[in-house]
Amino acid sequence: MMRMLRAPDQRHVCIMALAALALCGLGLADDAWAQRRQTPPANSIEPRRGRQVPVTPPPAAKAKPDETRPPDVPTETVQADVSTRNVAVTSSFTGTEIVVFGAVDNSRQPGPGSGYYDIVVVIEGTSSRVSVRKKAQMGGIWLNTRTAKFDDVPSYYAIWSTRPLDEIASEATMIGYEIGFDHVRMTPAGGTENVGSSSLLPATDGGEFRKALVRLKTNSGLYVKDDFGVAFIGRSLFRANIVLPANVTVGPFDTRVYLFRNEKLLSQYNVRLNLEREGIERHVHDFAFGWPAIYGMCTVLIAMMAGLAAAYSSGKSLR
Amino acid sequence: MNLYLPIAEMSVSVVLMLGMGASVGFLSGLFGVGGGFLLTPLLIFAGLPTAVAVGTAPAQVVASSVSGALTQWRRGNVDFKLGLILVAGGVVGSFVGVNLVTVLRRTGQFDVFVSLTYVTLLGVVGTLMLIESLRTLKKTKAGGSSSLRRSGQHNWSHGLPLKMRFQRSKLYISALPPLMLGAFVGLLAAIMGVGGGFLIVPAMIYLLHVPTNVVVGTSQFQIIFVTGVTTILNATTSQSVDIVLAILLMIGGVIGAELGAAAGEKLRGEQLRFLLALLVLAVCFRVGWDLISTPPDVFSIQSRDSG
Numbered sequence: 363m364m365r366m367l368r369a370p371d372q373r374h375v376c377i378m379a380l381a382a383l384a385l386c387g388l389g390l391a392d393d394a395w396a397q398r399r400q401t402p403p404a405n406s407i408e409p410r411r412g413r414q415v416p417v418t419p420p421p422a423a424k425a426k427p428d429e430t431r432p433p434d435v436p437t438e439t440v441q442a443d444v445s446t447r448n449v450a451v452t453s454s455f456t457g458t459e460i461v462v463f464g465a466v467d468n469s470r471q472p473g474p475g476s477g478y479y480d481i482v483v484v485i486e487g488t489s490s491r492v493s494v495r496k497k498a499q500m501g502g503i504w505l506n507t508r509t510a511k512f513d514d515v516p517s518y519y520a521i522w523s524t525r526p527l528d529e530i531a532s533e534a535t536m537i538g539y540e541i542g543f544d545h546v547r548m549t550p551a552g553g554t555e556n557v558g559s560s561s562l563l564p565a566t567d568g569g570e571f572r573k574a575l576v577r578l579k580t581n582s583g584l585y586v587k588d589d590f591g592v593a594f595i596g597r598s599l600f601r602a603n604i605v606l607p608a609n610v611t612v613g614p615f616d617t618r619v620y621l622f623r624n625e626k627l628l629s630q631y632n633v634r635l636n637l638e639r640e641g642i643e644r645h646v647h648d649f650a651f652g653w654p655a656i657y658g659m660c661t662v663l664i665a666m667m668a669g670l671a672a673a674y675s676s677g678k679s680l681r
Numbered sequence: 682m683n684l685y686l687p688i689a690e691m692s693v694s695v696v697l698m699l700g701m702g703a704s705v706g707f708l709s710g711l712f713g714v715g716g717g718f719l720l721t722p723l724l725i726f727a728g729l730p731t732a733v734a735v736g737t738a739p740a741q742v743v744a745s746s747v748s749g750a751l752t753q754w755r756r757g758n759v760d761f762k763l764g765l766i767l768v769a770g771g772v773v774g775s776f777v778g779v780n781l782v783t784v785l786r787r788t789g790q791f792d793v794f795v796s797l798t799y800v801t802l803l804g805v806v807g808t809l810m811l812i813e814s815l816r817t818l819k820k821t822k823a824g825g826s827s828s829l830r831r832s833g834q835h836n837w838s839h840g841l842p843l844k845m846r847f848q849r850s851k852l853y854i855s856a857l858p859p860l861m862l863g864a865f866v867g868l869l870a871a872i873m874g875v876g877g878g879f880l881i882v883p884a885m886i887y888l889l890h891v892p893t894n895v896v897v898g899t900s901q902f903q904i905i906f907v908t909g910v911t912t913i914l915n916a917t918t919s920q921s922v923d924i925v926l927a928i929l930l931m932i933g934g935v936i937g938a939e940l941g942a943a944a945g946e947k948l949r950g951e952q953l954r955f956l957l958a959l960l961v962l963a964v965c966f967r968v969g970w971d972l973i974s975t976p977p978d979v980f981s982i983q984s985r986d987s988g
Contacts, residue, residue, distance in 0.1 A: 453925070455685040456692050490984055497979045503972050505793055506981070517984070574980035608685065608692035611984075639687070646687040650920055658916030661740050661924050662909045665931055669747025669905075672935035676752065676942070 412443060412617075412633030439467045440481070440621035440629040447633075449606070450640035457608040460635065461601055462522070464619055469598035480523065480530040480622035481592045483602050484541055485635070487518030487584075488613035491551060494571040510571035513551035517611035518584050519543070522591035522602040531625045539620065539627065543576045543585055583607040612637045688923035689733045695929060697727065702933025706745055709934070710941025711948075712957045714878030715742035715904050718803065719960075720930070721795075721873060722968060729926070731792050735782075736921030739870065739908035741930035745938045746878075746904040752942065753898025760849035760895050764902040766856050767863035767881070771907040774867025779914040782872055786919075795873055796972050802869070803965035806883055810958035813887070817951040850891045850899075858889060863903065870907050871914065878904055879961060893950055 442464025449458050462483050471478030492515040495506040523530060527542050537545045579585040584607065592602040606615075615635040621628045639647050650657045683692045701723050709716035717738045724734035753759055785791040843856040862884055866877035881900045885891040891899070916922040945953065 451685065453685050454683070456683050493983045495981050495983065497976055497981070499975075503793070503797075504976055504979075506790060515984075571980070575982055578978070578980060578982050608683075609690065611690065643685060643687045646924060650688055650916065650922070650924070654917040654920055655913060657924070658913035658922060661916065661922055661927055662743055662912050664924070664928065665740050665743035665909075665912070666747050666905075668744040668928075668931040668935055669749075670751065672744070672748040672939060673751035676748075676939050 412441075412631055414439060414441070415618075415630040415632055417627050417630055436468045438469060438479070438621060438623070438628050440619055440631045441465055441467065442483075442617075442619040442631045442633055444617055444633055444635050447635055449635070449637045451612050451637055452639075452641045452643055455608060455643075457610070458606050460604055460606065462604060462617060462619065462633075463599070463601040464631065465600070466598040466621060466629075471594075471597055474594040474596055477524070478623070479594075479628075480525065481594075481600050481602075482524075482527070482530060482541055482620040482622065483520075483522040483592055483604070484616075484618045484620070485518065485520040485604060486516040486616045486618075487611055488615075489514040489516050489547075490611075491515070492548075492575060494575050496571070496574070511551045512548040512572070512575065515548045515575065516546060517613070518606070518615065519546055519579070519586075520604050521587040522604055523587075523589055524592045524594070524600075526589040530622050531627070535625065535627065539630075541620070543580070543587070546576070546585075548572060548575070582609060584610065606637070610637065612639055684925065684929070686733075686923050686926050688920065689729055689926060691729070693727070693729070693926070693929075698926065698929040699933040701727070702741060702930035703937035704933075705741075705930075706934035706937025707941035707944070708937075708960065709742075709745050709878075710749065710938035710943075711945045712882075712941075712953060712960075714882060714957070715746055715901075715908065716878075716934070717742045717870075717908070718799070718873070718879050719964060722799070722964065724926075730921075731795070732786070732919060732921040733923050733926070735795070735873065736912075736915040736919060737923050737926050737930070739911045739915070740922060740924075740927035741934050742878075742908045743905055743912065744931040745934045746901045746908065748935055748938055749942070750898060750901040750905060753901060756898070757849075758894050758898035759902050760847055760891070760899045761902070762845070763847045763850055763852075763859060763891070764899045766845075766859045767866070767899075767903040768906040770860040770863025770865075771867035771870070771903060772910055774864035774869075775871050775907060775910045775914060777864075778868040778871025779911070779918055781868075783918060785872075793972070796968050798869070798873055800965055800969040800972065802880065803961050803968070806880060807958050807961035807965055809887070810883055810954055811962065814951045814955035814958055818955060821949075821951065847891075850889075850895050852889070852891065854889065862888070863907075867907050867911075870911050877907065879957075 442462060445461035445463070446458070449460070462485075464481075466479055469479070491511060491513050494510045494512065496508045497504045498507040499505075500507065521527070521542060527536055536542050539545075540547050576585055586605065588602075591604070592600055594600045613636075615637065617633040617635050619631045619633070621630070638644070649660075682695045684695050684698075685692045701720065705716040705720045705723065708714075708719060720738045720741060721734050724738060725731055750759060782791070785794050844853060845856050846853050862881065866881050866884075869880065870877050878900050881903070882896055885896045885900060886893060912922055948956075
């Protein structure tokens with residue numbers, strides 16, 4: 363009996379060893395590919411850096427003449443970067459904290475505490491379609507009765523600013539630049555069942571679903587804001603610590619840094635931050651989505667081995 | 682200690698998952714059921730996405746069933762012929778079930794459907810088992826026979842074609858009832874993320890009149906195949922099987938199963954059935970309560986990729 367049990371055991375070990383080898387090979391090929399992808403093209407200058415975004419007045423905002431500015435002083439611009447451009451999501455990933463830091467060029471503010479400029483940092487995760495469902499009681503049972511679908515909903519959205527958004531600029535400006543939970547870009551999609559048409563709608567049906575979405579995202583720590591999260595350290599230097607929780611969706615993150623003065627956007631700078639699965643996490647995920655049938659069989663094989671091992675050890679202890 | 686799950690895309694406590702696997706394993710070792718019907722709600726309760734809970738629980742059941750079936754096979758308690766017929770039906774049922782899951786998930790009523798199926802089946806099976814076991818307990822106390830088997834009994838199923846002899850079970854019945862039973866359980870396994878042991882054990886005892894000692898081993902034997910196929914199908918159709926979570930649950934599960942089997946040796950058949958009935962009913966009430974009580978939030982969100 364013991365011999366009978368041991369024989370298949372060895373066979374399983376062989377199969378597993380082969381599978382492990384195959385996985386390693388897969389991983390190596392993967393890494394080589396990733397490295398090639400990360401090598402910057404030779405002709406581009408500063409390929410992984412952020413970029414200055416030309417400021418265009420939002421359609422809704424009225425262009426206000428700036429009386430305070432003498433005509434010969436150069437315009438302020440903002441530059442920024444993130445502490446970690448590539449965050450590795452491994453099996454020990456429990457969220458991460460990133461520092462967004464930057465400087466205001468040609469700063470005219472007297473000191474860090476003067477409140478001369480306002481900085482708003484917005485981090486947006488990858489967008490996808492999200493269904494918002496509303497339950498209602500039907501025949502004594504709570505059922506999902508109504509659904510609203512939104513396209514381009516950011517999986518993660520953080521707003522860090524030097525003071526509350528409504529003090530920094532007018533509602534219309536914030537809508538124009540899609541800053542703030544109420545102005546996150548979400549396009550109502552699919553069947554227009556009960557869904558409002560635009561993000562600017564008041565609290566109609568669509569607004570209700572939209573609000574629920576933002577609330578649920580906020581509850582799960584994926585939509586976060588800190589009204590005083592950005593601090594100036596000197597005349598031009600500022601920084602913000604932003605937390606990415608463990609349940610964040612893996613992918614690229616758009617980081618936008620806005621420089622405001624007197625309710626007017628002076629400069630904008632964009633940086634890209636990347637969350638990537640690394641190590642085992644990456645291989646398992648690629649395996650599950652790339653070769654789903656083999657992945658399923660491997661899971662079953664492992665389960666059978668676990669059962670076999672348990673039966674074998676208990677059998678031995680009985681003897 | 683926390684571990685990040687690659688498919689569920691969340692961080693879970695290793696100790697909690699091992700503990701869940703162990704406690705479910707203990708009960709499955711005690712009662713001879715797979716334990717999926719407990720594991721799936723527990724995982725959902727722990728905050729895992731429903732799809733991942735349903736997709737991964739069968740993988741753990743494979744492990745505990747292999748272990749259980751091997752132990753029973755050593756004691757000569759597995760009817761392979763009957764088991765294979767159940768498997769044949771089960772594979773068909775799984776295919777139908779997995780496709781049904783895809784359709785239901787699209788309509789947004791998947792969670793409610795799973796809950797309703799749970800409440801109905803657990804309620805019926807639990808109540809029937811409770812009544813039967815109480816009756817038997819009373820009878821044994823009065824000194825009567827506790828045997829479920831009434832020889833020479835004939836019912837409608839004896840008129841069906843394709844009669845076969847099942848030596849281990851000492852039965853001569855048509856192959857159709859076990860085939861249909863297998864298909865039905867396979868369907869449920871795919872929808873509910875369970876092996877169906879809690880259904881097939883009573884069904885074999887009360888409907889097919891298989892001797893109780895053969896029932897547990899045979900059901901575990903067939904559950905290996907049903908849950909194995911379900912796992913592979915879940916992996917291919919919805920990518921909802923988290924191998925890391927499965928391994929954690931298995932480790933806890935096999936340890937718990939050994940302890941449960943040891944504890945089970947000390948109890949009589951009807952006592953076990955009585956306890957199992959209580960457990961089944963408890964889960965039934967818990968799931969049912971969630972359906973009828975006012976939810977803390979009437980809104981819920983679902984991303985396309987997280988199912």
